[in-house]
Amino acid sequence: MPELPEVEALAADLGERLIGRTIRRVDVTEIAALKTFDPSVDALHGAVFTEIGRRGKHLVLSVDSGLHLVLHLARSGWVRWRDASPRPTAGRGRGPLAARVVLEPPSADAAGNPLGGDGVDVTEQATHKRLAIHVVEHPDQVLSIATLGPEPLDEAFTEERFAALLAHAGRAQIKGVLRDQRRIAGIGNAYSDEILHVAKMSPFHPASMPAADVRRLYDALRQVLGDAVDRARGVPASSLRAEKKQGMRVHGRKGEACPVCGDTVRQVIYADSTFEYCATCQTGGKSLADRVLSRLGIRR
Template identity: 40%
Template structure:
Protein backbone atom coordinates (compact mmCIF):
# COMPACT_ATOMS: atom_id res chain seq x y z
CA UNK A 1 0.00 0.00 0.00
CA UNK A 2 1.35 3.45 -0.83
CA UNK A 3 2.47 5.36 2.26
CA UNK A 4 3.26 8.93 3.26
CA UNK A 5 6.61 9.46 1.47
CA UNK A 6 5.65 8.24 -2.00
CA UNK A 7 2.17 9.79 -1.77
CA UNK A 8 3.69 13.14 -0.81
CA UNK A 9 5.97 12.96 -3.85
CA UNK A 10 3.07 11.84 -6.02
CA UNK A 11 0.80 14.72 -4.99
CA UNK A 12 3.62 17.24 -5.57
CA UNK A 13 4.16 15.79 -9.06
CA UNK A 14 0.46 15.84 -9.93
CA UNK A 15 -0.26 19.23 -8.40
CA UNK A 16 2.55 20.86 -10.39
CA UNK A 17 1.08 19.63 -13.66
CA UNK A 18 -2.66 19.53 -13.01
CA UNK A 19 -3.35 22.58 -10.85
CA UNK A 20 -5.48 24.84 -13.05
CA UNK A 21 -6.17 22.07 -15.58
CA UNK A 22 -9.60 21.32 -16.98
CA UNK A 23 -10.89 17.79 -16.48
CA UNK A 24 -11.82 16.82 -20.04
CA UNK A 25 -12.48 13.08 -19.63
CA UNK A 26 -13.63 10.86 -16.78
CA UNK A 27 -14.41 7.21 -17.35
CA UNK A 28 -15.31 4.70 -14.64
CA UNK A 29 -16.00 1.35 -16.30
CA UNK A 30 -16.72 -0.47 -13.03
CA UNK A 31 -19.20 0.78 -10.47
CA UNK A 32 -17.40 -1.27 -7.83
CA UNK A 33 -14.61 1.25 -7.25
CA UNK A 34 -16.96 4.22 -6.76
CA UNK A 35 -18.00 4.00 -3.11
CA UNK A 36 -19.63 7.41 -2.55
CA UNK A 37 -20.84 9.98 -5.09
CA UNK A 38 -22.57 13.14 -3.86
CA UNK A 39 -23.06 14.07 -7.53
CA UNK A 40 -22.93 11.98 -10.72
CA UNK A 41 -19.28 11.54 -11.59
CA UNK A 42 -19.92 12.70 -15.14
CA UNK A 43 -20.77 16.17 -13.79
CA UNK A 44 -17.11 16.65 -12.87
CA UNK A 45 -16.17 16.80 -16.54
CA UNK A 46 -15.38 20.38 -17.52
CA UNK A 47 -14.39 21.30 -14.00
CA UNK A 48 -11.05 22.84 -13.04
CA UNK A 49 -8.48 21.18 -10.81
CA UNK A 50 -7.86 23.57 -7.95
CA UNK A 51 -5.20 21.38 -6.35
CA UNK A 52 -4.02 17.81 -5.78
CA UNK A 53 -3.25 16.96 -2.18
CA UNK A 54 -2.85 14.18 0.36
CA UNK A 55 -4.90 13.26 3.43
CA UNK A 56 -3.04 10.50 5.24
CA UNK A 57 -2.86 7.73 2.65
CA UNK A 58 -5.68 9.22 0.55
CA UNK A 59 -5.11 11.18 -2.69
CA UNK A 60 -7.45 14.18 -3.10
CA UNK A 61 -8.30 16.08 -6.30
CA UNK A 62 -10.05 19.37 -5.42
CA UNK A 63 -12.26 20.32 -8.37
CA UNK A 64 -14.15 23.54 -9.08
CA UNK A 65 -17.25 22.64 -11.11
CA UNK A 66 -17.77 24.08 -14.55
CA UNK A 67 -20.11 27.04 -15.08
CA UNK A 68 -22.44 24.81 -17.11
CA UNK A 69 -22.68 22.29 -14.26
CA UNK A 70 -23.50 25.07 -11.79
CA UNK A 71 -26.15 26.53 -14.11
CA UNK A 72 -27.69 23.10 -14.47
CA UNK A 73 -28.38 22.92 -10.76
CA UNK A 74 -25.16 21.15 -9.82
CA UNK A 75 -22.76 22.05 -7.04
CA UNK A 76 -21.46 25.62 -6.98
CA UNK A 77 -18.79 24.85 -4.41
CA UNK A 78 -15.71 22.65 -4.82
CA UNK A 79 -15.97 18.89 -5.07
CA UNK A 80 -13.34 16.36 -4.12
CA UNK A 81 -12.42 13.19 -5.96
CA UNK A 82 -10.74 11.12 -3.25
CA UNK A 83 -8.72 7.97 -3.97
CA UNK A 84 -7.75 5.25 -1.52
CA UNK A 85 -5.25 3.04 -3.35
CA UNK A 86 -5.62 0.17 -0.86
CA UNK A 87 -3.09 -2.66 -1.05
CA UNK A 88 -2.38 -2.95 -4.77
CA UNK A 89 -3.63 0.27 -6.33
CA UNK A 90 -1.60 2.93 -8.09
CA UNK A 91 -1.85 5.25 -11.09
CA UNK A 92 -0.36 5.67 -14.52
CA UNK A 93 0.47 9.16 -15.75
CA UNK A 94 0.94 10.17 -19.38
CA UNK A 95 1.58 13.36 -21.34
CA UNK A 96 -1.41 12.84 -23.57
CA UNK A 97 -5.15 12.38 -23.36
CA UNK A 98 -6.06 8.74 -22.69
CA UNK A 99 -7.60 6.53 -25.35
CA UNK A 100 -10.23 4.61 -23.44
CA UNK A 101 -10.54 1.68 -25.80
CA UNK A 102 -6.80 0.92 -25.88
CA UNK A 103 -6.38 1.22 -22.11
CA UNK A 104 -9.40 -0.96 -21.40
CA UNK A 105 -7.96 -3.64 -23.64
CA UNK A 106 -4.75 -3.58 -21.62
CA UNK A 107 -6.33 -4.74 -18.37
CA UNK A 108 -8.42 -3.60 -15.44
CA UNK A 109 -8.59 0.05 -14.46
CA UNK A 110 -10.82 1.72 -11.89
CA UNK A 111 -10.96 5.16 -13.52
CA UNK A 112 -9.43 7.09 -16.37
CA UNK A 113 -9.07 10.87 -16.47
CA UNK A 114 -7.98 13.32 -19.14
CA UNK A 115 -6.75 16.84 -18.46
CA UNK A 116 -5.86 19.91 -20.49
CA UNK A 117 -3.72 22.63 -18.96
CA UNK A 118 -2.45 25.66 -20.87
CA UNK A 119 -1.89 23.75 -24.08
CA UNK A 120 -0.62 20.56 -22.43
CA UNK A 121 -2.63 17.34 -22.28
CA UNK A 122 -2.30 14.73 -19.54
CA UNK A 123 -3.84 11.39 -18.70
CA UNK A 124 -4.23 9.63 -15.36
CA UNK A 125 -5.37 6.01 -15.08
CA UNK A 126 -6.15 4.51 -11.67
CA UNK A 127 -5.13 0.86 -11.61
CA UNK A 128 -5.41 -2.04 -9.16
CA UNK A 129 -3.16 -5.05 -9.60
CA UNK A 130 -4.68 -7.02 -6.72
CA UNK A 131 -6.68 -10.20 -7.15
CA UNK A 132 -9.30 -8.58 -4.93
CA UNK A 133 -9.83 -5.01 -6.12
CA UNK A 134 -9.59 -2.68 -3.13
CA UNK A 135 -8.97 0.71 -4.75
CA UNK A 136 -11.82 3.03 -3.73
CA UNK A 137 -13.04 6.35 -5.15
CA UNK A 138 -15.19 8.90 -3.34
CA UNK A 139 -16.77 12.05 -4.80
CA UNK A 140 -17.69 14.34 -1.91
CA UNK A 141 -18.14 18.01 -1.01
CA UNK A 142 -15.55 17.89 1.79
CA UNK A 143 -12.75 15.36 2.48
CA UNK A 144 -14.07 14.71 6.01
CA UNK A 145 -17.18 13.15 4.46
CA UNK A 146 -14.97 10.13 3.75
CA UNK A 147 -15.12 8.08 6.93
CA UNK A 148 -11.46 7.07 6.82
CA UNK A 149 -10.34 10.70 6.49
CA UNK A 150 -12.63 11.93 9.26
CA UNK A 151 -10.95 9.52 11.67
CA UNK A 152 -7.34 10.30 10.72
CA UNK A 153 -4.87 11.17 13.43
CA UNK A 154 -2.21 13.87 13.02
CA UNK A 155 0.33 13.75 10.22
CA UNK A 156 3.68 12.62 11.70
CA UNK A 157 5.52 15.27 9.66
CA UNK A 158 3.25 18.10 10.73
CA UNK A 159 5.33 20.76 12.46
CA UNK A 160 2.74 20.86 15.23
CA UNK A 161 3.14 17.17 16.02
CA UNK A 162 5.94 16.99 18.57
CA UNK A 163 7.46 14.57 21.04
CA UNK A 164 4.88 15.34 23.74
CA UNK A 165 1.98 14.39 21.44
CA UNK A 166 3.87 11.31 20.23
CA UNK A 167 4.72 10.18 23.78
CA UNK A 168 1.06 10.19 24.78
CA UNK A 169 0.46 7.34 22.34
CA UNK A 170 2.76 5.04 24.32
CA UNK A 171 0.87 4.59 27.56
CA UNK A 172 -0.87 1.23 27.07
CA UNK A 173 -0.06 -2.34 26.06
CA UNK A 174 -0.62 -2.15 22.32
CA UNK A 175 2.34 -3.32 20.25
CA UNK A 176 4.44 -0.44 18.96
CA UNK A 177 4.22 -1.54 15.33
CA UNK A 178 0.45 -1.41 15.65
CA UNK A 179 0.65 2.14 17.01
CA UNK A 180 2.80 3.32 14.11
CA UNK A 181 0.32 1.81 11.62
CA UNK A 182 -2.87 2.96 13.33
CA UNK A 183 -4.27 5.70 11.10
CA UNK A 184 -6.49 6.98 13.90
CA UNK A 185 -3.36 7.75 15.93
CA UNK A 186 -1.03 8.93 13.14
CA UNK A 187 -1.85 9.28 9.46
CA UNK A 188 0.33 7.93 6.67
CA UNK A 189 2.58 5.15 7.99
CA UNK A 190 1.92 1.58 6.87
CA UNK A 191 3.53 -1.83 7.04
CA UNK A 192 6.72 -1.00 5.14
CA UNK A 193 7.79 2.17 6.91
CA UNK A 194 6.84 0.85 10.33
CA UNK A 195 9.29 -2.03 9.70
CA UNK A 196 12.00 0.40 8.61
CA UNK A 197 11.45 2.80 11.51
CA UNK A 198 11.55 0.04 14.12
CA UNK A 199 14.68 -1.50 12.61
CA UNK A 200 16.56 1.79 12.62
CA UNK A 201 15.36 2.57 16.15
CA UNK A 202 16.48 -0.94 17.25
CA UNK A 203 13.10 -1.83 18.73
CA UNK A 204 11.18 -5.10 18.55
CA UNK A 205 7.99 -4.89 16.48
CA UNK A 206 6.11 -6.89 19.12
CA UNK A 207 7.26 -4.84 22.14
CA UNK A 208 4.40 -3.18 23.95
CA UNK A 209 4.13 0.59 24.08
CA UNK A 210 4.08 0.72 27.87
CA UNK A 211 7.39 -1.19 28.03
CA UNK A 212 9.32 1.69 26.42
CA UNK A 213 11.08 4.20 28.62
CA UNK A 214 11.19 7.88 27.72
CA UNK A 215 14.57 7.54 26.01
CA UNK A 216 13.30 4.76 23.74
CA UNK A 217 10.17 6.75 22.85
CA UNK A 218 12.29 9.79 21.98
CA UNK A 219 14.60 7.63 19.84
CA UNK A 220 11.59 6.19 18.03
CA UNK A 221 10.14 9.66 17.45
CA UNK A 222 13.41 11.04 16.07
CA UNK A 223 13.92 7.98 13.88
CA UNK A 224 10.39 8.21 12.50
CA UNK A 225 10.86 11.84 11.51
CA UNK A 226 14.28 11.22 9.94
CA UNK A 227 13.19 8.23 7.86
CA UNK A 228 9.99 9.81 6.58
CA UNK A 229 11.63 13.17 5.83
CA UNK A 230 14.56 11.46 4.12
CA UNK A 231 12.25 9.36 1.95
CA UNK A 232 10.20 12.40 0.94
CA UNK A 233 13.40 14.20 -0.11
CA UNK A 234 14.59 11.16 -2.06
CA UNK A 235 11.30 10.63 -3.88
CA UNK A 236 10.38 14.24 -4.65
CA UNK A 237 10.68 14.95 -8.37
CA UNK A 238 10.34 11.34 -9.46
CA UNK A 239 7.67 10.27 -11.93
CA UNK A 240 4.80 8.11 -10.60
CA UNK A 241 6.20 5.09 -12.43
CA UNK A 242 9.50 5.50 -10.54
CA UNK A 243 8.11 5.81 -7.03
CA UNK A 244 7.30 2.19 -6.23
CA UNK A 245 10.69 0.89 -7.46
CA UNK A 246 12.44 3.68 -5.52
CA UNK A 247 10.58 2.75 -2.34
CA UNK A 248 11.44 -0.94 -2.74
CA UNK A 249 15.11 -0.16 -3.35
CA UNK A 250 15.28 2.04 -0.23
CA UNK A 251 14.03 -0.66 2.16
CA UNK A 252 16.62 -2.20 4.49
CA UNK A 253 14.52 -4.97 6.09
CA UNK A 254 10.97 -4.71 4.76
CA UNK A 255 10.45 -7.19 1.94
CA UNK A 256 13.96 -8.58 2.41
CA UNK A 257 13.32 -11.86 4.22
CA UNK A 258 16.38 -14.13 4.05
CA UNK A 259 18.77 -11.35 3.06
CA UNK A 260 21.58 -9.99 5.22
CA UNK A 261 20.81 -7.07 7.49
CA UNK A 262 22.80 -4.09 6.13
CA UNK A 263 23.68 -3.03 9.68
CA UNK A 264 24.87 -6.23 11.39
CA UNK A 265 24.83 -8.96 8.73
CA UNK A 266 22.31 -11.18 10.52
CA UNK A 267 19.54 -12.76 8.44
CA UNK A 268 16.37 -10.71 8.10
CA UNK A 269 13.44 -12.71 9.46
CA UNK A 270 9.71 -12.63 8.81
CA UNK A 271 6.61 -13.01 10.94
CA UNK A 272 3.45 -13.80 8.98
CA UNK A 273 -0.11 -12.88 9.82
CA UNK A 274 -3.41 -13.31 8.02
CA UNK A 275 -2.99 -11.26 4.85
CA UNK A 276 0.25 -9.54 5.84
CA UNK A 277 3.73 -9.98 7.32
CA UNK A 278 6.52 -8.03 8.96
CA UNK A 279 10.28 -8.19 8.64
CA UNK A 280 12.90 -7.57 11.33
CA UNK A 281 16.51 -8.25 12.29
CA UNK A 282 16.95 -10.43 15.41
CA UNK A 283 20.36 -8.98 16.30
CA UNK A 284 19.33 -5.34 15.85
CA UNK A 285 15.85 -5.56 17.31
CA UNK A 286 15.10 -8.58 19.53
CA UNK A 287 18.40 -9.44 21.25
CA UNK A 288 18.72 -12.47 18.99
CA UNK A 289 15.25 -13.84 19.70
CA UNK A 290 13.46 -15.40 16.73
CA UNK A 291 9.84 -14.32 16.84
CA UNK A 292 7.20 -17.00 16.42
CA UNK A 293 4.39 -16.90 13.89
CA UNK A 294 1.57 -14.81 15.29
CA UNK A 295 -2.16 -15.57 15.33
CA UNK A 296 -4.70 -13.57 13.41
CA UNK A 297 -5.79 -11.77 16.58
CA UNK A 298 -2.37 -10.25 17.29
CA UNK A 299 -2.07 -6.53 16.67
CA UNK A 300 0.94 -5.99 14.44
Protein backbone atom coordinates in the same frame (compact mmCIF):
# COMPACT_ATOMS: atom_id res chain seq x y z
CA MET B 1 1.12 -0.21 -0.67
CA PRO B 2 1.73 3.51 -1.26
CA GLU B 3 2.41 5.18 2.09
CA LEU B 4 2.98 8.76 3.21
CA PRO B 5 6.23 9.44 1.27
CA GLU B 6 4.98 7.96 -2.00
CA VAL B 7 1.57 9.64 -1.82
CA GLU B 8 3.29 12.95 -0.99
CA ALA B 9 5.47 12.56 -4.09
CA LEU B 10 2.49 11.51 -6.22
CA ALA B 11 0.62 14.63 -5.13
CA ALA B 12 3.58 16.84 -6.06
CA ASP B 13 4.06 15.14 -9.43
CA LEU B 14 0.37 15.34 -10.31
CA GLY B 15 0.18 18.93 -9.10
CA GLU B 16 2.75 19.98 -11.69
CA ARG B 17 0.77 18.23 -14.41
CA LEU B 18 -2.84 18.90 -13.42
CA ILE B 19 -3.19 22.30 -11.76
CA GLY B 20 -4.84 24.67 -14.22
CA ARG B 21 -6.02 21.88 -16.51
CA THR B 22 -9.69 21.31 -17.32
CA ILE B 23 -11.41 17.94 -16.98
CA ARG B 24 -13.11 16.72 -20.13
CA ARG B 25 -14.59 13.68 -18.42
CA VAL B 26 -14.00 11.10 -15.70
CA ASP B 27 -14.71 7.48 -16.63
CA VAL B 28 -15.12 4.94 -13.82
CA THR B 29 -14.57 1.44 -15.21
CA GLU B 30 -14.52 -0.40 -11.87
CA ILE B 31 -17.91 0.58 -10.43
CA ALA B 32 -17.20 -1.05 -7.06
CA ALA B 33 -14.33 1.38 -6.53
CA LEU B 34 -16.68 4.39 -6.57
CA LYS B 35 -17.88 4.86 -2.99
CA THR B 36 -20.07 7.96 -3.46
CA PHE B 37 -22.98 8.86 -5.75
CA ASP B 38 -23.87 12.45 -4.81
CA PRO B 39 -22.21 14.57 -6.17
CA SER B 40 -21.85 12.37 -9.22
CA VAL B 41 -18.63 11.91 -11.15
CA ASP B 42 -20.25 13.89 -13.97
CA ALA B 43 -20.15 16.96 -11.70
CA LEU B 44 -16.39 17.09 -12.29
CA HIS B 45 -16.76 17.56 -16.04
CA GLY B 46 -15.57 21.01 -17.12
CA ALA B 47 -13.96 21.74 -13.73
CA VAL B 48 -10.39 23.02 -13.41
CA PHE B 49 -7.87 21.47 -11.04
CA THR B 50 -6.77 23.99 -8.39
CA GLU B 51 -4.86 21.93 -5.82
CA ILE B 52 -3.46 18.41 -5.43
CA GLY B 53 -2.77 17.34 -1.87
CA ARG B 54 -2.49 14.46 0.55
CA ARG B 55 -4.26 13.40 3.73
CA GLY B 56 -2.68 10.32 5.26
CA LYS B 57 -2.50 7.80 2.40
CA HIS B 58 -5.24 9.59 0.45
CA LEU B 59 -4.75 11.72 -2.65
CA VAL B 60 -7.04 14.77 -2.67
CA LEU B 61 -7.57 16.37 -6.09
CA SER B 62 -9.48 19.67 -5.72
CA VAL B 63 -11.26 21.60 -8.47
CA ASP B 64 -12.58 25.14 -8.87
CA SER B 65 -16.21 24.14 -8.30
CA GLY B 66 -15.38 23.28 -4.69
CA LEU B 67 -15.52 19.52 -5.19
CA HIS B 68 -12.75 17.05 -4.35
CA LEU B 69 -11.83 13.80 -6.05
CA VAL B 70 -10.37 11.65 -3.27
CA LEU B 71 -8.40 8.48 -4.05
CA HIS B 72 -7.30 5.82 -1.60
CA LEU B 73 -4.96 3.49 -3.47
CA ALA B 74 -5.16 0.65 -0.92
CA ARG B 75 -2.58 -2.11 -1.29
CA SER B 76 -2.21 -2.39 -5.07
CA GLY B 77 -3.55 0.83 -6.51
CA TRP B 78 -1.55 3.36 -8.47
CA VAL B 79 -1.89 6.53 -10.52
CA ARG B 80 -0.34 6.65 -13.99
CA TRP B 81 0.10 9.74 -16.12
CA ARG B 82 -0.98 9.23 -19.72
CA ASP B 83 0.67 11.40 -22.38
CA ALA B 84 -1.47 10.34 -25.33
CA SER B 85 -5.08 9.62 -26.16
CA PRO B 86 -6.26 6.46 -24.39
CA ARG B 87 -6.98 3.21 -26.12
CA PRO B 88 -10.51 1.84 -25.76
CA THR B 89 -11.01 0.11 -22.42
CA ALA B 90 -11.59 -3.63 -22.22
CA GLY B 91 -14.90 -3.12 -20.45
CA ARG B 92 -16.01 -2.72 -16.87
CA GLY B 93 -14.29 -4.94 -14.37
CA ARG B 94 -11.69 -6.22 -16.85
CA GLY B 95 -8.05 -5.49 -16.42
CA PRO B 96 -6.38 -3.18 -13.90
CA LEU B 97 -8.01 0.10 -14.98
CA ALA B 98 -10.38 1.46 -12.32
CA ALA B 99 -10.88 5.05 -13.48
CA ARG B 100 -9.65 7.45 -16.12
CA VAL B 101 -9.44 11.24 -16.05
CA VAL B 102 -9.35 12.72 -19.56
CA LEU B 103 -8.25 16.35 -19.85
CA GLU B 104 -9.24 19.02 -22.29
CA PRO B 105 -6.43 19.77 -24.76
CA PRO B 106 -4.42 22.81 -23.68
CA SER B 107 -3.58 23.91 -27.20
CA ALA B 108 -3.85 23.15 -30.94
CA ASP B 109 -1.37 22.35 -33.65
CA ALA B 110 -0.50 24.59 -36.64
CA ALA B 111 -3.55 23.33 -38.54
CA GLY B 112 -5.87 24.16 -35.67
CA ASN B 113 -6.38 20.57 -34.57
CA PRO B 114 -6.64 20.20 -30.79
CA LEU B 115 -3.76 18.55 -29.02
CA GLY B 116 -4.26 16.44 -25.94
CA GLY B 117 -5.79 13.19 -24.93
CA ASP B 118 -3.52 13.22 -21.93
CA GLY B 119 -4.67 12.59 -18.38
CA VAL B 120 -4.53 10.20 -15.47
CA ASP B 121 -5.32 6.49 -15.20
CA VAL B 122 -6.11 5.01 -11.79
CA THR B 123 -5.25 1.30 -11.73
CA GLU B 124 -5.31 -1.61 -9.31
CA GLN B 125 -3.35 -4.81 -9.86
CA ALA B 126 -5.15 -7.13 -7.43
CA THR B 127 -7.67 -9.93 -7.33
CA HIS B 128 -9.44 -8.44 -4.32
CA LYS B 129 -10.25 -4.84 -5.23
CA ARG B 130 -9.88 -2.37 -2.36
CA LEU B 131 -9.16 0.89 -4.15
CA ALA B 132 -11.65 3.63 -3.21
CA ILE B 133 -12.77 6.68 -5.19
CA HIS B 134 -14.88 9.47 -3.65
CA VAL B 135 -16.37 12.67 -5.04
CA VAL B 136 -17.18 14.94 -2.09
CA GLU B 137 -17.75 18.56 -1.15
CA HIS B 138 -15.20 18.31 1.66
CA PRO B 139 -12.45 15.70 2.24
CA ASP B 140 -13.66 15.07 5.80
CA GLN B 141 -16.82 13.57 4.33
CA VAL B 142 -14.64 10.53 3.59
CA LEU B 143 -14.82 8.51 6.81
CA SER B 144 -11.26 7.21 6.55
CA ILE B 145 -10.05 10.84 6.39
CA ALA B 146 -12.34 12.14 9.12
CA THR B 147 -10.98 9.53 11.54
CA LEU B 148 -7.29 10.02 10.70
CA GLY B 149 -4.77 10.53 13.45
CA PRO B 150 -2.16 13.32 13.33
CA GLU B 151 0.31 13.72 10.48
CA PRO B 152 3.65 12.44 11.83
CA LEU B 153 5.80 15.04 10.06
CA ASP B 154 3.74 18.05 11.14
CA GLU B 155 5.37 20.41 13.63
CA ALA B 156 2.41 19.85 15.95
CA PHE B 157 3.30 16.16 16.21
CA THR B 158 5.71 16.59 19.09
CA GLU B 159 7.48 13.97 21.16
CA GLU B 160 5.08 14.76 24.01
CA ARG B 161 2.06 14.13 21.81
CA PHE B 162 3.61 10.89 20.59
CA ALA B 163 4.28 9.79 24.18
CA ALA B 164 0.65 10.41 25.12
CA LEU B 165 -0.53 8.45 22.10
CA LEU B 166 1.64 5.47 23.06
CA ALA B 167 0.55 5.60 26.69
CA HIS B 168 -3.10 5.53 25.59
CA ALA B 169 -2.39 2.46 23.41
CA GLY B 170 -1.12 0.63 26.50
CA ARG B 171 -0.11 -3.00 25.94
CA ALA B 172 -0.96 -2.98 22.23
CA GLN B 173 1.94 -4.13 20.02
CA ILE B 174 3.89 -1.17 18.69
CA LYS B 175 3.90 -2.49 15.11
CA GLY B 176 0.09 -2.32 15.00
CA VAL B 177 -0.02 1.06 16.71
CA LEU B 178 2.28 2.63 14.12
CA ARG B 179 0.09 1.25 11.32
CA ASP B 180 -3.23 2.32 12.87
CA GLN B 181 -4.42 5.25 10.76
CA ARG B 182 -6.69 6.43 13.58
CA ARG B 183 -3.61 6.95 15.75
CA ILE B 184 -1.02 8.17 13.21
CA ALA B 185 -1.73 9.02 9.57
CA GLY B 186 0.20 7.65 6.63
CA ILE B 187 2.41 4.88 8.04
CA GLY B 188 1.88 1.36 6.67
CA ASN B 189 3.56 -2.01 6.80
CA ALA B 190 6.80 -1.04 5.06
CA TYR B 191 7.70 2.11 6.93
CA SER B 192 6.69 0.69 10.30
CA ASP B 193 9.26 -2.07 9.67
CA GLU B 194 11.86 0.55 8.81
CA ILE B 195 11.08 2.76 11.81
CA LEU B 196 11.32 -0.14 14.25
CA HIS B 197 14.60 -1.29 12.73
CA VAL B 198 16.16 2.16 13.08
CA ALA B 199 14.80 2.38 16.66
CA LYS B 200 16.21 -1.10 17.42
CA MET B 201 12.82 -2.17 18.78
CA SER B 202 10.83 -5.39 18.46
CA PRO B 203 7.58 -5.18 16.46
CA PHE B 204 5.90 -6.92 19.42
CA HIS B 205 7.10 -4.37 22.00
CA PRO B 206 4.21 -2.87 24.02
CA ALA B 207 3.26 0.67 22.99
CA SER B 208 3.52 1.93 26.55
CA MET B 209 7.25 2.31 27.21
CA PRO B 210 9.83 4.31 29.19
CA ALA B 211 10.58 7.89 28.13
CA ALA B 212 14.00 6.97 26.71
CA ASP B 213 12.40 4.38 24.39
CA VAL B 214 9.73 6.88 23.35
CA ARG B 215 12.41 9.37 22.36
CA ARG B 216 14.37 6.74 20.40
CA LEU B 217 11.24 5.64 18.53
CA TYR B 218 10.08 9.20 17.89
CA ASP B 219 13.48 10.17 16.46
CA ALA B 220 13.47 7.05 14.25
CA LEU B 221 9.96 7.82 12.99
CA ARG B 222 10.84 11.38 12.01
CA GLN B 223 14.16 10.29 10.46
CA VAL B 224 12.78 7.42 8.38
CA LEU B 225 9.76 9.31 7.05
CA GLY B 226 11.68 12.54 6.51
CA ASP B 227 14.45 10.76 4.59
CA ALA B 228 11.89 8.86 2.48
CA VAL B 229 10.04 12.08 1.59
CA ASP B 230 13.33 13.71 0.60
CA ARG B 231 14.30 10.73 -1.59
CA ALA B 232 10.91 10.65 -3.29
CA ARG B 233 10.78 14.38 -3.96
CA GLY B 234 10.96 15.02 -7.69
CA VAL B 235 10.80 11.34 -8.60
CA PRO B 236 8.17 10.74 -11.35
CA ALA B 237 5.21 8.54 -10.47
CA SER B 238 6.46 5.77 -12.77
CA SER B 239 9.65 5.38 -10.70
CA LEU B 240 8.32 5.80 -7.17
CA ARG B 241 7.75 2.12 -6.45
CA ALA B 242 11.29 1.21 -7.45
CA GLU B 243 12.69 4.10 -5.39
CA LYS B 244 10.74 2.98 -2.33
CA LYS B 245 12.00 -0.60 -2.60
CA GLN B 246 15.58 0.51 -3.10
CA GLY B 247 15.47 2.64 0.05
CA MET B 248 14.29 -0.15 2.37
CA ARG B 249 16.69 -1.55 4.98
CA VAL B 250 14.73 -4.62 6.09
CA HIS B 251 11.22 -4.50 4.64
CA GLY B 252 10.91 -6.85 1.68
CA ARG B 253 14.48 -8.08 2.23
CA LYS B 254 13.93 -11.49 3.81
CA GLY B 255 17.10 -13.58 3.62
CA GLU B 256 19.37 -10.61 2.88
CA ALA B 257 22.01 -9.19 5.20
CA CYS B 258 21.03 -6.47 7.65
CA PRO B 259 22.85 -3.29 6.54
CA VAL B 260 23.71 -2.49 10.17
CA CYS B 261 24.96 -5.76 11.69
CA GLY B 262 25.08 -8.26 8.82
CA ASP B 263 22.62 -10.71 10.40
CA THR B 264 20.04 -12.30 8.10
CA VAL B 265 16.77 -10.38 7.81
CA ARG B 266 13.88 -12.55 8.99
CA GLN B 267 10.20 -12.58 8.16
CA VAL B 268 7.01 -13.16 10.13
CA ILE B 269 3.75 -14.05 8.41
CA TYR B 270 1.14 -12.23 10.44
CA ALA B 271 -2.61 -12.15 9.71
CA ASP B 272 -2.98 -11.06 6.07
CA SER B 273 0.49 -9.56 5.70
CA THR B 274 4.15 -10.12 6.49
CA PHE B 275 6.81 -8.07 8.17
CA GLU B 276 10.59 -8.19 8.30
CA TYR B 277 13.06 -7.49 11.10
CA CYS B 278 16.63 -8.07 12.23
CA ALA B 279 16.89 -10.27 15.31
CA THR B 280 20.33 -8.96 16.30
CA CYS B 281 19.33 -5.29 16.05
CA GLN B 282 15.78 -5.54 17.37
CA THR B 283 15.11 -8.60 19.55
CA GLY B 284 18.37 -9.48 21.26
CA GLY B 285 18.99 -12.29 18.78
CA LYS B 286 15.67 -14.02 19.42
CA SER B 287 13.42 -15.15 16.56
CA LEU B 288 9.85 -13.91 16.75
CA ALA B 289 7.05 -16.48 16.62
CA ASP B 290 5.42 -16.84 13.22
CA ARG B 291 1.76 -17.53 13.93
CA VAL B 292 1.03 -19.12 10.57
CA LEU B 293 4.02 -21.48 10.71
CA SER B 294 3.30 -22.26 14.36
CA ARG B 295 -0.22 -23.42 13.47
CA LEU B 296 1.32 -25.72 10.85
CA GLY B 297 3.69 -27.21 13.42
CA ILE B 298 6.76 -25.69 11.76
CA ARG B 299 9.55 -24.28 13.90
CA ARG B 300 12.08 -21.70 12.75
